[in-house]
Amino acid sequence: MKNTLILGATTNPSRYAFLAADRLTGYGHEIFPVGIKKGQVFGKDIINDKKVIGNIDTITLYIGARHQSEWYDYILKTKPKRLIFNPGTENMELAQLAKDNSIEPVFACTLVMLSTGQY
Template sequence: MSSEKVIILGASDCVDRYSYKAMKMLEDHGHETILVHPKLSEIEGRKVFSSLSELKGKYDTLTVYVNSKISSQLKDEILKLDVGRVIFNPGTENDFLESELTKNNISTERACTLVLLSTDQF
């Protein structure tokens, strides 16, 4: 299993949220998590970036935990990322953004990050 750099858009410090569970499960599987939330500065000692525009470098995956209205507003920031794929978790589907990503040769997947990790398909 190779380790990936995974951006969690919509990271949460609430243990009941799927983005929090994804952070824990990704780290349990040896992946590096990069957390993004506009109002949090840290989650359990991990730095949280307030926006995608702060991120520099290459990332393997962006996993989305925000609704389509928010992700559409972030389209330009997402397209500027050097990211290999974008996972739209259940409830975050965004036809417009998926189309824009595909046009820019960024692969998209409608899937649950937790399920992908649990079934070794991540």
């Protein structure tokens, strides 16, 4: 199973980040929800600081490109194997930074990847 950091985590059940947390947990993946609001998702506190978490396989993005630049250093210091740009989060500048730091950028939907066995 893959340790997955959800960047843009939320307690709002109508948001895709919440659905991703639900599905990732359901498929047995360890989640690390990171967001700006306090709360819990599926038994995990939403992390509100930029303390780097080790041993992360995947970061799945749920924040738009205009808010991502403040997270660039955090993402790169976390050193995931891949960075999933979910629909609406596409950012070629961050994708290039990821490549330059040996992180695979993936333009896809985490929910679809899980449901089709591509995760």
